[in-house]
Amino acid sequence: MSHRIIKALYIDDDAALGRLVQRILGRRGYEVEHVATAEAGLARLAEGGIDVVILDHDLGTTSGLAVLEDLRAREHAPPVVYVTASTELSIAVQALKAGAVDYVVKAIGDDFEVLLVAALEQAVERARLMRAKEEAEQQVRQAKDRAEMLLAEVNHRVANSLALVGSLVRMQAGAVKDTGAKAALAETQARITAIANLHRSLYTSTDVQQVDLAAYLETLVGELGNSITASGKTPIVKLDAEPVSIKTDRAVSVGMIATELVTNALKYAYPVGEGEVRVSVSRTPSNQIMLSVADDGIGWTGDGTAKGSGLGGKIIAAMSKSLGASLEYHSQPVGTLASITFDEKLGC
Structure with missing residues (x-):
């Protein structure tokens, strides 16, 4: 894990549990902000600067699943660790399908703290790796685009150079008197044109x-x-x-x-x-x-x-x-x- 302070947003309508989570994670080096409603949580996420979200299933007037659906439509949304007091496996499955990276069952005692911290660390690390992967892929795409642009320019210049050579050969053919030499030069000019046309096709094509x-x-x-x-x-x-x-x-x-x-x-x-x-x-x-x-x-x-x-x-x-x-x-x-x-x- 990085020594950088991890900023977590805890969305739960239970104020007492919110304060408890803030104390638990504060000892672990996390900076935790607590909001009590889905609307407040989504508004805070829109401001940016959040590394990971801890999302409760039961938010009173709405469900954490609705928040997950909203986050799924957002670009570069932070990873979500889903927490629920229910032990029903179907809720965990729904949350994971909706985009949560992990889930933790609420419980009293040290187990909840250990499981929550482990889930947060894995979620943050996974997000870091995903960002690194996307950046690497972006760099590869940019390098590929630059290489294709340079190759197109090379083919353009080669085609123009060959066309010039072909023109010079044609001029030479027009200047000579010998019929055999004139025919040989005409054939040479046709061969040069064949290669020049290929390069012209390449620099106008999207696939070189x-x-x-x-x-x-x-x-x-x-x-x-x-x-x-x-x-x-x-x-x-x-x-x-x-x-x-x-x-x-x-x-x-x-x-x-x-x-x-x-x-x-x-x-x-x-x-x-x-x-x-x-x-x-x-x-x-x-x-x-x-x-x-x-x-x-x-x-x-x-x-x-x-x-x-x-x-x-x-x-x-x-x-x-x-x-x-x-x-x-x-x-x-x-x-x-x-x-x-x-x-x-x-x-x-």
């Missing part, structure tokens, strides 16, 4: 550990569509995605794979620039996630492989491995369908 895959891919597909229009080509990129949330690091892999597959489809499926690329995200019957990119062009060679086997293929293989998946190409009457299927939480 999870990414709404449909919203992320919608932004990504929109960026790819804009870059296609700017290049003078006319293929359309469409997205059909079910609501799916995955971990942030896995979303990076999915975004990179989608970028490479869409880029490959645009490069090889429609040489003349007309057509449609369809990106979809769905759950399989086994509750896995499937990402697929399909076109109606000429990208499929017919021998089980797709055109293009350079850096894009290596990126797809690496990202698929991180997801615990592998890329599959499916035969279609027209065009190419490429897909990966992976578990939401598993992977390397």
